[in-house]
Amino acid sequence: MSTDETGHGGAITPENAGASTAAGQEFLQLITPAGERISHPEFDSWVRDITDEQLCSLFEDMTVIRRIDVEATALQRQGELALWPPLLGQEAAQIGSGRAMRADDFVFSSYRENGVAYCRGVDLTDLLRVWRGNASGGWDPYGINMATPQIIIGAQTLHATGYAMGIQNDGADAVAVTYFGDGATSEGDVNEAMVFAASFQAPVVFFCTNNHWAISEPVGLQSHIHLAERATGFGIPSLRVDGNDVLAVMAATRLALDRARRGGGPTFIEAVTYRMGPHTTADDPTRYRDANELEDWAAKDPISRLASLLDRKGLLTAELQQQVQDKADSVAAEMRRGCTTMPDPEPMDVFKHVYSTPNSWLERQQDHYARYLASFGDPAGAVSEEGAR
């Protein structure tokens, strides 16, 4: 197993984690790349309740979000979306953690957690609004208990920590979960978030998706130790899990959520996975990435891994496959329809929601612009792309 692309070797045990990974293991794993279920004395208990039926449903979720991702990438290539950040390869990390949460937990994510948004029940059209250029935020955060995706690297970790401090003040047992990448761990915000979370023992889970790349920069450039080890320096217990193993991710997330709910404070999870696609549809990974690396990781594909496990258990029937396929097809079709039929925003929408109450200062600019548009006689067609160039 050559999961440690950083070249910093050495087995990591999750100190203070209340559970440790098996000796000699790089990270917590419950399903091998060949699809074999291996047992773990401490972590098995966190997924013991997962029935065969639920395993099949995790398989369906992962297949569906991959399909959503592929469809959105196609929509971008067809000019229907301005940009798209693919999650290809990160399905287990997103579904394993996303399905571990409760409805009253609150997510603060980056731009790549579309699979998590799917778990939160996002309307698929809402998922695309930002990427089509139709809105600055795709959904009402309170509707699905998930903040709109963050582009400023790492900023959301502070928001999650603050939300968690609020939960704590309220005496509630919900948890704030924040998602960020390996590159993000270098930003000041993420480090300051860990300081606050540890100081106040806030009920927050730091879910770091180590997909090995920050655009063109390998994770080894960000850190000389495993990312999970960084957290312990802040006094935050951490876990390093195989991010392509949906059960391992789920077990680790459940442990972290449970600890937070019971007043045990923050936990840091490093999910070791791989970004198989480009950073975004505007990126060209062939400029910086070795094709062999991609092949190695394709062999650890999270979906085929779960499929192998299901196969071993005799669950991967033609019927199941058909059913999963149908679901993915219908979800993709629904998303495509939502995208292509999304009405364009109205010109004067640019002035909406700048402030919660109107002010004469901006109203004057708005009034002047309305007059300007009206001076063309045909407001809709007045301002062309060229007019702005």
Next chain:
Amino acid sequence: MTQLTFARAINAGLRKSLENDSKVVLLGEDIGALGGVFRVTDGLQKDFGTHRVVDTPLAESAIVGTAVGLAYRGYRPVLEIQFDGFIYPAFDQIVSQVAKLHYRTRGAVKMPITIRVPFGGGIGSPEHHSESPEAYFTHTSGLRVVAVSNPQDAYTVIQQAISCDDPVLYFEPKRRYHDKGEVDESAALASALPMDKARVLTEGTDATLVAYGPLVKTALDAAAAAADEGISLEVIDLRSLAPVDYDAVVASVRKTGRLVVTHEAGQSGGLGAEVAASITERCFYHLEAAPVRVTGFDIPYPYSKLEMHHLPGLDRILDGVDRALGRPNSLSGLEG
């Protein structure tokens, strides 16, 4: 003379600076193997090595803060901030440290740091990728701020900025990166127009139109369109946003009696307000109408489907010119 795109011209200027001065070092995210997300640093790491062209961890405050230390040590760091909207994590280092160290140490310490910032909109990007943050920096004493508008200037001014002993924010209009232009790579830097001088691009008599960065091209297009209607505009490329070359603008307004300033940034507290106020103070008796600003609105940069409404285009600039000239315009009949 060679035909270069804007991005290649900056690349050529960076290359020249790296060649000429071993103390020049480049730092930024993705500037190495990838050559930057806009490929402005393409090939430089390959040719100058990883110690001269440094891929940094994702930490803007650290990029600028470590450049301060490098400058203390005699280096001339050239930093790339990937997009305008990502400069804010470094804001504190820029305005509290970079800008003030020369003053704080009574001139003992120099901060020859160049901060390259792709800025402005018009490329259909999501949030934080299209901002015009220049006014935050023009408001901070100790910083020089320039905005280039064509490949030749891009090539020359980057070298001037790097060899300047003051810190320079070098704003690159990202929607013009692929525009091509003639670049004379052999011209001596010493004979080039200093980077703190404005340039009159078209002579005119009816009104002065001041622009910088991405809107210079739009302003020139507007002047050409105005000429068709018999209006003669004098277009000034401001080039330096701090300090502003007011003498150049004053000379022009004395001639034309009218001023229109345009920028993508929002109106309030923007550079246009500063130029309008300064010109009003200095040219009050020469002005035949109040200065006019044609700018972005006082709103967060909008999502891409609506950005063309926010960005001043040719027609909006001409409408502003009509206002300055007292010709029929969209606000005719309105008072105040």
